[in-house]
Amino acid sequence: MSDTTILWTRKDLQAATGGQLAGDVKVHGVCIDTRTLKTGDLFIALIGHNSDGHRYLGQALEAGASCVMAHDEAAISTAGLTDDPRLLKVDDTMQALEALGRHRRSRFGGRVIAVTGSVGKTTTKNMLATALAPYGQVHASVASFNNHWGVPLTLARLPEEAAFCISEVGMNHPGEIAPLAAQIRPDIGIISTIGNAHLGHMGSIDAIAKEKATLFAVLPSSGIALCPEAPQGLALLNEALPEGVPLWQAGTADSSAIRMTGLACTAEGSRFHLTTPRGDTDVELTAPGPHLARNAALALGAIAALGLDPKAGAEALCHFRPEAGRGQQRLLPGNVTLLDESYNASGPSICAAIETMALMPARRHLAALGDIRELGQFADAEHRALAGPLTEHDILTFCCGSHMKSLYEALPRSLQGGYAETSAQLASLLRPALQDGDVLLVKGSLGSNMRALIALLEQPVPTTPHAPESA
Ligand SMILES: Nc1ncnc2c1ncn2[C@@H]1O[C@H](COP(=O)(O)OP(=O)(O)O)[C@@H](O)[C@H]1O
Ligand SMILES: [Mg+2]
Structure with a gap:
């Protein structure tokens, strides 16, 4: 999206949040942290564990925010913004952020993919964003924005003209995925891995599988679920699938819907041949590690699940690099x-x-x-x-x-x-x-x-x- 594209108008902001906004603002982006704010952004003052965004209202406007969303009357008054035409006054900023996300999602005509998993969410999400680029405009979560604010923020930033939206979904505790999945309403759901991350909070691998499976439970009957082959808790994943939704497993087994053959991993990268229900392709990754090959198979599997031939995606993946600190x-x-x-x-x-x-x-x-x-x-x-x-x-x-x-x-x-x-x-x-x-x-x-x-x-x-x- 170019910086001049209007993401939110006054009318839409009011309709989505039920808040009051006097000025005819034009919002180009959405931001919750003044350190990453760009000119024309809507700044949302969220209350976190250690900080309150209301303290930064003045700074946000100085840094070029076109509009600030807030609920704390005292902080609004202290910042001298009570009658400011750039103030979007709401009852609760967190709920209003979710409302923005739901509003955007409900008007989105493109396809939506959600990625969860014990490890490999960000890498798989980024691989899919890279691989999908040749097929149309991609909007994806920034970094690991996958929690109660990261998911609605990703949706609130979704440009109408994008063809694809990819959201990462995270969890540390039971019950966290379902409300996020309900906001995203994905067409395609990916579980990157099921393993022993956050075991202390979750108690058992079955509890982890059950929690991840809540992502699959929101898929529409036209949707497709993807996971690596023979994951732990497979029966629980199958149980969560709505009627008519297939589960495509990605791996080297003959029975895998997304099948890797001839997998060769070296220090320079990995190569394999991928067979999918929408076409076959050779895959060559220049980032090494069998785990990246598995993530790539899932990302290309998701492209096939969208009904697209994965060949162009495989070509785009060739130069993929993981984010900092991941290899x-x-x-x-x-x-x-x-x-x-x-x-x-x-x-x-x-x-x-x-x-x-x-x-x-x-x-x-x-x-x-x-x-x-x-x-x-x-x-x-x-x-x-x-x-x-x-x-x-x-x-x-x-x-x-x-x-x-x-x-x-x-x-x-x-x-x-x-x-x-x-x-x-x-x-x-x-x-x-x-x-x-x-x-x-x-x-x-x-x-x-x-x-x-x-x-x-x-x-x-x-x-x-x-x-x-x-x-
Ligand atoms: N499929 C996988 N299996 C095992 N480890 C993986 C996999 N994908 C990525 N990793 C590793 O896990 C760590 C976290 O990766 P990341 O993609 O950021 O996961 P998440 O977003 O789930 O935290 C990195 O060290 C990365 O190399
Ligand atoms: Mg992550």
């Missing part, structure tokens, strides 16, 4: 190749990262791992279980955090590189251990702050020739 490679000082997976971690994504690193030729493979969060009572067992793949691939492992201690202790002595409580402390253990030609995987939940470890490793190696060997 980028770069060189650290000392000729060490970093596989940067510092964005987040769960059991399945660590296993995927280990598989990817194992494809990369190296003198030695090393991993620096920080805690996986939100596993509750399952934390120790889930962390210890990683000893299997790390041992299988002979990875010298450095750990930080209290849960990773369980993994560290479960490793054979020869693979115990070092343990520290924090990522910064781990950096000082790890750095002297790195050797020319090593490949290093860095991964942990966002809260384990593995980015700080990378920042420390990125500092130039000191050149003092007399450094003590035991430093």
